[in-house]
């Protein structure tokens with residue numbers, strides 16, 4: 001009797017989570033290990049993977065350009081994440097406080113542009129920021145910019161387009177948290193002497209911290225591996241890790257080298273994730 | 288001399304008057320309760336006092352200073368919210384320290400003040416916990432500590448006991464009273480529970496539909512209600528409806544109530560003959576007799592039949608069908624040895640009596656109150672509907 005009671009939910013649990021776990025194992029974990037293994041293989045001149053094992057690839061990683069690119073990848077992703085949060089938190093606040101019948105409408109208005117294909121939106125930005133586009137023309141007309149200045153093909157353009165692209169990914173979790181926030185707490189803070197903004201920062205922002213952490217992961221991780229936006233908007237002067245990997249793969253046809261860089265990227269992605277999870281665990285354990 | 292004064296306060300939400308022309312004077316150091324049914328505007332009035340809402344009309348004067356337009360952070364007034372609104376991400380210590388930190392007090396000062404509060408509120412040993420790790424009663428003490436540590440001039444409490452279970456409620460009521468005695472500041476409490484308000488308040492304002500019905504000490508409100516609403520809302524009572532007759536015995540008058548022999552009432556409101564009026568008689572003011580008592584000109588006497596007997600130990604509650612279709616509630620306290628009293632049983636024919644001074648005559652009638660007043664059977668109610676409205 002006792003074991004039966006104990007076992008049946010276990011069996012159910014295994015049945016329910018099993019397929020997902022197998023899927024992740026076969027199509028995610030194994031390939032990731034495979035990539036790691038490939039980085040220890042020699043490359044062949046024809047673009048294939050040679051026999052035997054070598055550490056040669058890792059000595060090639062001492063390319064003097066790489067530290068800058070890794071740093072740029074981290075820095076740009078951090079900026080994108082910070083800006084996304086900076087916009088999302090006040091917007092989420094306003095949405096959560098909006099009258100109920102407006103909430104869904106406003107949320108829909110924010111989400112509708114993102115039904116358009118991602119690549120099309122990125123190219124749209126290319127048109128907008130083009131030297132003969134309306135933004136450049138307007139800036140030149142007002143005198144903020146000299147004719148012939150390039151708005152595209154720099155890190156700022158990458159940040160701008162990435163923030164635009166990833167805004168929903170930060171807005172949704174932050175909004176979900178704000179929706180659950182008890183706004184009486186803001187009144188309590190003001191009752192205890194806070195000004196409006198002070199109450200917002202001291203009580204609202206910590207109150208939605210779970211949503212903020214989720215948003216951070218959802219924006220930071222894809223941007224560390226970003227490839228499309230830096231490629232289309234950034235040009236060669238604002239290359240990121242993703243672009244180098246692509247170049248090693250498609251132009252140099254050096255699979256082990258690309259694999260090594262990929263492993264480095266995986267590590268870069270894992271570090272913030274583990275940190276966030278660790279911080280959350282500790283925080284939850286302390287409460 | 289008023290310490291806090293509401294002057295003709297009105298507050299409308301989309302044209303609906305939540306608070307309607309309220310004028311109140313609250314004295315320094317008293318526990319003042321706003322009592323009324325749910326939705327009567329108590330919270331709205333309190334929120335205007337805290338600064339969360341701005342009155343549509345009227346002024347609020349604190350200590351001679353007009354505070355109507357001051358934001359909440361500039362009023363020396365603190366609120367205990369119904370849900371306590373403790374900050375979930377902060378420890379108990381930091382919750383209590385919140386106001387002091389905002390006021391940029393020194394670390395040493397904050398430590399001393401919070402420690403003192405922890406001691407007074409019996410929260411020592413919990414300072415490191417988060418709000419969700421402590422009990423409801425403790426949460427409330429944290430909320431009070433968090434407010435009092437700022438040394439406010441007024442403490443506002445919105446249904447402070449509503450979130451607690453019954454047993455804890457009674458204990459916290461006693462505790463609240465003790466805290467008030469200790470700090471000596473003015474408390475304004477909102478409640479829909481009359482026993483809470485009666486038990487702790489120095490004075491009570493009874494509200495209904497955004498308006499103040501009566502302000503007074505708890506016993507004044509119970510014994511001498513000025514409107515039918517107050518009489519019905521505070522405690523239980525029996526209402527009889529009748530027409531004012533000629534004056535009798537000086538300030539008394541006769542009242543014609545259908546089916547009743549003759550009723551004498553103290554007419555302190557000087558109602559004119561011919562007017563319709565209520566008489567409110569509390570169940571404990573009615574006496575129940577197995578035999579017809581001796582005639583006494585000041586005693587009103589009606590026959591009846593017992594339909595229900597509820598023995599409560601210290602007292603017995605009777606429901607009696609009286610003349611005119613009235614269902615009358617009578618309470619008999621057992622001050623003598625209970626077994627010696629002549630028992631009164633179900634279905635027994637009895638006599639009810641009350642002294643002319645104990646029937647409280649009220650003129651005011653509002654259709655709104657009908658539900659609360661538990662009006663007598665249809666014929667009377669129908670006749671009443673034809674009465675002109677008082678306002």
Ligand SMILES: Nc1ncnc2c1ncn2[C@@H]1O[C@H](COP(=O)(O)OP(=O)(O)O)[C@@H](O)[C@H]1O
Pocket residue numbers: 300305323324325326327328329330331332
């Ligand atoms: N912010 C608001 N917007 C619209 N109506 C409100 C608002 N606050 C209160 N009311 C209305 O005002 C009336 C009084 O509410 P309230 O003061 O909360 O009553 P109480 O505290 O006595 O139960 C209610 O009818 C309520 O629906």
Ligand SMILES: [Mg+2]
Pocket residue numbers: 326329330446477
């Ligand atoms: Mg209320």
